[in-house]
Ligand SMILES: Nc1nc2c(c(=O)[nH]1)N[C@H]1C(S)=C(S)[C@@H](COP(=O)(O)OP(=O)(O)OC[C@H]3O[C@@H](n4cnc5c(N)ncnc54)[C@H](O)[C@@H]3O)O[C@H]1N2
């Protein structure tokens with residue numbers, strides 16, 4: 001079976017025979033408690049039998065191989081098999097009111113912002129630096145700080161669109177002659193002198209891109225022309241007036257707005273700007289980002305062994321940030337070394353430091369203590385989204401006068417508390433830290449929720465217009481949190497229809513690697529036929 005077939009079969013399987021759970025929370029909790037889920041089906045789409053013995057396709061039972069960390073692998077409502085949980089646990093709530101820091105550090109989740117509020121907080125946390133002028137050869141990937149207005153008409157003159165003959169009037173035509181009676185030389189692209197006017201009934205050779213002489217009614221293509229004798233031209237297919245002439249100003253007139261501020265400078269933008277007469281562009285420079293990959297368990301080549309796994313985030317995060325418009329200066333592999341993390345965080349010169357793993361409060365999760373040590377201010381500490389709920393956003397220099405986040409007096413006190421070992425960097429722009437959770441899909445959730453909006457704000461880029469699509473199948477919800485679910489487009493209708501993919505558990509990238517977008521599924525889930533917001537991936 002081909003990969004595509006397998007995928008289609010997986011999609012069909014994943015969505016077979018499910019009906020949407022009832023909307024009111026209480027009955028749903030009871031229903032959900034009775035559902036057993038296959039371990040491999042961490043994609044959340046495939047309920048298995050009540051005995052929980054369904055195999056995962058690799059001969060393992062539902063209980064085998066579970067991490068036992070009490071995680072909700074799919075971000076949906078599901079009990080962890082090795083840890084019997086009460087009704088609130090069964091409802092998918094990883095935290096309960098009153099839980100202290102002793103659990104994996106998400107006590108703040110109760111007060112964490114909703115997913116959409118978190119996106120808004122990240123988007124308003126920073127402001128772009130003053131614009132700068134860059135030569136076209138250096139402007140790629142930056143963001144237009146000012147609209148691009150045409151500095152010339154395009155085309156700047158009436159231009160031949162084809163190689164052939166400029167002709168005047170209906171044929172047949174006499175070849176135009178010089179004063180000496182010679183056949184007039186053909187007109188080439190770039191000829192410096194305005195070509196002499198054509199009289200009615202005359203023709204002259206012309207190349208694509210050449211200036212069309214005054215008096216021309218059309219261009220006759222080479223292949224349509226027939227020379228008769230030395231001095232005459234005719235055709236079996238007379239050209240319409242204006243045929244194969246690009247009139248001056250066809251694309252734009254001087255002063256027309258071609259592109260708005262906030263547009264990313266793509267290769268096509270560079271080409272258009274050059275055509276329209278620009279040598280330099282006013283841009284907001286790309287924000288500089290640095291990536292720190294945390295975790296002693298990570299291997300960077302070869303097969304997993306001895307309890308260690310391959311680093312899936314180092315290879316993914318840097319190009320993702322680049323696609324979001326950042327200039328990534330380095331990806332550094334730090335392991336679980338608290339001192340190395342402190343050095344890296346306090347010493348970074350990047351605008352945005354992105355860490356992976358260690359966001360929680362496990363024994364070697366050093367990120368939060370490090371943020372306290374450097375006197376950072378948490379702007380977002382946990383988000384009501386699955387996967388990815390421990391993600392965080394901090395400003396490293398909350399005492400900077402131009403702290404884009406606008407430090408409050410309370411925040412200044414916290415930042416200036418004993419233990420803050422970094423001084424304010426006078427006059428420097430604030431630096432930000434985005435903490436991505438270690439589970440790979442949870443990290444990706446942090447990229448779209450916090451890193452994307454923050455980088456767009458720093459780059460002065462416009463937020464993408466929200467897009468919606470109709471769900472082709474039910475997506476079970478988390479009772480309280482938004483879910484981000486990889487989906488694939490299907491059908492060819494005018495309305496975009498999407499189908500959730502399997503293998504979308506927090507530790508999995510298999511679903512997202514073949515998805516077209518992420519669906520934003522509200523708390524409580526979404527039924528087939530319902531419209532949901534979809535987030536395009538940044539490429
Ligand atoms: N008691 C609790 N434990 C956990 C909770 C919870 O609420 N209570 N939440 C779980 C969730 S959800 C997530 S997400 C993680 C977040 O933890 P961290 O950000 O501290 O991440 P780590 O513990 O370092 O790693 C988690 C997981 O991901 C693997 N990992 C880490 N980095 C990578 C990488 N670069 N490539 C591939 N895999 C990576 C790591 O080995 C762990 O398996 O906490 C849960 N626990």
Ligand code: MOO
Pocket residue numbers: 071072073075385386387388389390437439441442506507
């Ligand atoms: O559900 Mo966790 O936040 O894997 O992401």
